[in-house]
Structures are given as structure tokens and as C-alpha cells.
Amino acid sequence: MIELKNVTKTFNSAAGNVHAVQNVSLKIEEGEIFGIIGFSGAGKSTLVRCINLLEKPDSGEVLIDGNDIVKLSEKELRNVRRKMGMIFQHFNLMPSRTVYNNVGFALRKSGLSKEEKDKKIRSLLELVDLSDKTDSYPSQLSGGQKQRVAIARALANDPKILLCDEATSALDPQTTRSILKLLESVNKKLGITIVIITHQMEVVKDICDRVAVMENGSVVEEGRTADVFSHPKMPVTKSFIETAGNIGKIYELIKEDSPLTSLKPGEKMYMLTYTSVNTKDAIISYVSRTYNVNASIIFGNVEVLKDIPLGKLVVVFSGDKKDIDAAVQYIESVGIDTEEIK
Template identity: 60%
Template sequence: MIELKHLCRDFGEGKLTIHAVNDVSLTIESGDVFGVIGFSGAGKSTLVRCINLLERPDSGTVLIDDVEMTALKSGELREARKKIGMIFQHFNLMPSRTVAENIAYPLKGSGLSRQERDEKVRELLKLVELEEKEKAYPSQLSGGQKQRVAIARALANDPKVLLCDEATSALDPQTTKQILKLLKTLNEKLGITIVLITHEMAVVKEICSHVAVMDHGSVVEQGDVYSVFANPKMQITRNFIRTTSNLHKMEELIEEGARIADLQPGELIIRLSYVERNVAEAVISQVSRRYNVDINILFANVEILQGSQLGGTVAIISGERADVTKAIEYFIEKNVEVEVLKDGRVSDPADA
């Protein structure tokens, strides 16, 4: 378990002081995949460096499995770091060493014989599926392969924790998926705790079970991924959710006067958002049948997050005035959030 208590880290002095990390407290359970998301400059990289004390917090404590990292002497800290793997955005592989030499690097001085070390390197190469690249140099590898080597290197000392600092930010979407899949597999297979820093919503959705949203050095929202994404409390969290969903494009289209937003009299553009875990029924077709309304879906974005649906639909609903009202009430009853984006019935404001 990783416990961060009231961590603070400032940069600069006087008026120019930047509170990179400002009174952050987090608890990360063992075996969890924990995401920290924030825009650049939010302090997330500094925060993750405080965990292995590459960045020493000005105040606050870091506990890993009840060992107070912040109180360790330098020699003890170096030993403790061997049990905390770290991977980076730009991989940080040693260019003058081969893949095998890079992976063997953390094993120097570990007391392993040459044979044991070679054995370990082979094992790790197999784990990251790069057996055939043993003798290659980093410059001969693709980005995804480099990150795999970096992961193998980070795992050489069988760490309990793996810190990932924007580990997929330099990779294309497909490679990102592969690396995340590998991390997930490692998490399940080795039970390693993963702390993952990212500015990409998709990364958090893909593998994290818990998430903390950071803004200006503070954690503004945290919890299990579904709750945070289904009921975002802070504007910044909503902004992140928008980056991976097209449901909020509609407002722009309406503003731009796009043809798709032209309504016939009596039509409404509504946005339905699934925010509860139990929305599994075919509500749209039920409503359509039951209340005799037409629902024309413009956009839909529904994902499965931790086994539950998350997302929503933007649609044009049309029908008899009373039916439409009842239909909307039915949605609300079914815990589907309804927002009316444009109302083609403006002639009679009493119904709005």
C-alpha cells in the first residue's frame, strides 16, 4: 500500500513560487492500477517522483508498505528504490548498451552470478515478448519496443510497485493499447501495484481501477474510475471526459448552425447520459414504443467501464407534446440523465 500524506513540493522562491504539489494525500492499495490524470503542468510528474523520492517533498510523508520513505537514510533509500520500478515517457534506455545489457543494468551488484543474471534477462525478455531483440541496440527499436525494454528493466529487481510517468505519451494509439495491455497483464500476473501518470483520458479508461484528477498541484477529485467518470464533480474532470467523447460536440454544432441541428417544429435535441451502473435495459426502444415517439440518434458514445455502461446518446426526439414529456420523465425515472440541447417547441414556452 502506498500512502501519501499532505505532500507539498514547491519550485522557485518568493513571488515566483510554484506549488507543483500542494497538500496531496492519496492512498493506493496494493495490486491496484491507479491513474493520476491532469493537463501538463498540473504537478503529476512531480507527484509521482515524490513516491520514489527522485523529488524530495518539502513536507509530508510517503509510506510504502508502512515504511516511511521520507525518513530513510540515503543508502536505505537506494535499496528501497530497487523495489520500485519506474518507466518514462522517453524510455531512457542507455543507447550504448544492448537490450540485454539494459535489462541487466539494475542487476549489477545484486549478488547474482553471470548465469543467473542471463537467466533473469531471458525471463524478462520473454515476459515483454522481445526475445529476438536481445542483442539489438535501442536505436534499432520502435517506440513500443523501447518501452517494452524499459518495462523489463524496471521489473528486473522484482519490484512491488511500478511507476509510469507518461509512459505511453510518446507512442501512437495502437502501440499505446499494446503497452497498456502489457501493463494490465503484469498487474494481474505479478500482482504489481501500478501508478500511472497521464494526460490521456483513454489511458485511464483502458486500465485504471482508481483515478485521481490533478489540477494546479492539488488532487481535485478521486475515486473508482466509474464513479468519477459517471458523476464528475469538477469542471476539469468534465473537460477530460469530453476529450474522449463526442457527446459534447452537439452544442458546437448547434452554435455553428449545422444542418444536422435544424429541427422541425415539435422536435427536441436531447442528450441522454448513463451515469448509473444499472442501465442495461434497452431504454431507447422501450420509450419509443411505449410513448409513440420517434428517436433519431445523432451521436452515441457508450463504453464499458469496469463492466458497466458509461456514456450516452445525442438524439432528436419528436412526437406528440405530451408523449415527449412523458418519455423524458421515463428516462429520468430510469436514472438516465436528460439534457435538452435545443427545443423546437419554443412557440409555447410553458412546456419547456
């Protein structure tokens, strides 16, 4: 569907060259919701703009359905772009046009008759649940409503791809959720491939099938969302997981020597990370009984990554060192990651 091959983009400025995107190769399958997550300055916005060539890569190929669109003429490129919707962090609606005309603007070159356009615009506004706002101006809408109009506009030409550039970053958490729901239903109902650029872990967590983690212009990790975040390899991925839950707090508490994390002699603190495979088994109590160790859970967090639970527990084991080691070994053997953190 979308394939990036060795895409590189460098910006030259007086302050020096900025390697916004460095040799990125990605494959995004038809019909999936693909997340690209990274902190600001990671190059993700530039990367998504390379998909519709708002930024021309210095080198590399951008294949849409197998065609390298970098080689297209301006006119051919405009036709390709019409089949790719895009929504933005700041919505980018035309302030002088009503909601109706903002959506209608995208249909200008569709070749539809006036009646067909009218029907299309009304059905799009119904899809995004804004049928009662047709004659409002963008300035009269809330952020969430503006993004809904932008989504309707982006879908006007029946695109096969929808690019979302930080589409929820300017919205409050509740509105973010409703926009994500809308995107998810658009993906399911219309089968549109969605590429989401974000720095918000909850966005990726909620709706992305697969995710790529970006840092300094490169994709450092990529895979199914649950896999990437249950077994993070790179520090940047780990720090995103910390932003999602409160589990990162435990490291701070340890550093501050909080009474909560103080250990008596013979005690050991472990972080256990588990996914769906084993959530239903009573592992802690089994270990406790079998290996004669006491386990007390002092901290816990369960995330749901696109239908797959990802749990993290901070457990203090007390007992014989030998028993603790055996218990930990057992826990590892059932597929739970363990990490001694104190």
C-alpha cells in the same frame, strides 16, 4: 500500500513560485492499477516523483506499506527505490548498452550470481517479448520496443510497485495499446501495483481500476474509473471525456448552429448518459411507446471503461411538452443521467 498524506511541493523560480503539488492525499491499494490523469502542467509528473522521492515533498508524508519514506536516510531510500520500478515517456535507456545489458544494469546491486542474472534477464526479455533483441542497441529499436526494454528493466528487481510517467505518450495508438496490454498482464501475473500518470484518456479508460483527476496541483476528483467518468463532477473531468469520444462534437455543432442540430418547434434535445446497469433494456423504444413521444438519436458514443460500458446518446424528443417531461422523468428514474442541451 502507497499512501500520500497532504503532500505539497513548490518550485521556486525567478518567474515566481510554482505550486506543482498542493496538499494531495491519495491511497493506492495493493495490486490495483491506479491512474492519475491531468493536462500538462497539472503537477502529475511531480506527484509521481514524490512516490519514489525523485522529488522531495516540502511537506507531507509518503507512506509505503505504512513506513514514511521521507524520513529515511539516502541509503535506506535507495533500497526502497530498488523495489519500485519506474518507466518514462522517453524510455531513458542507456544508449551505449545493449538491450541485455540495459536490463542487466538494474541487477547490478541485486547480489545475484552471474548465472542467476543471466537467467533473470532472459526471462524478463521473454516476458516483454523481446528475446530476439538481446544484442541490439536502443537506437536500433522502435519506440514500443524501447518501452518494453524499459519495462523489463523496471521489473528486474521484482518490485512491488511500478510507476509509469507518461509511458505511452510518445507512442502511436497501436503501440500504446500493446504496451497497455503488457502492463495489464504484468499487473495480473505478478500482482504488481501500477501507478500510471497520463494525459491520455484512452490509457485510463483501458486499464485503470481507479483514477484521480488532477488540476493545478490538486486532485479534484477520485474514484473507480467508471464512476468518475460516468458522473463527472468537475469541468476538467468532463473535458477528458470529450477527448476520448467524439461526443464533445455535438456542443460545437450546436454552437455553430449546424443543420444537424436544428430543432423544430416542440422538439427538445437531451444528452443521455448511461452505464452498465441499463444498457440492455430497450429504454428508448419503451419511452417512445409509453409516453407518446418520438425519439430520434442524432449522435451516440459508447466507451468501455475497464469492462464497464459508458454510453452517451444525443436524442431529440418531439411531442407534447408534458409528454416529453414525463418521458425524461422516467429515463432519470431508471438511473440514466439526462441533460437538456438545446
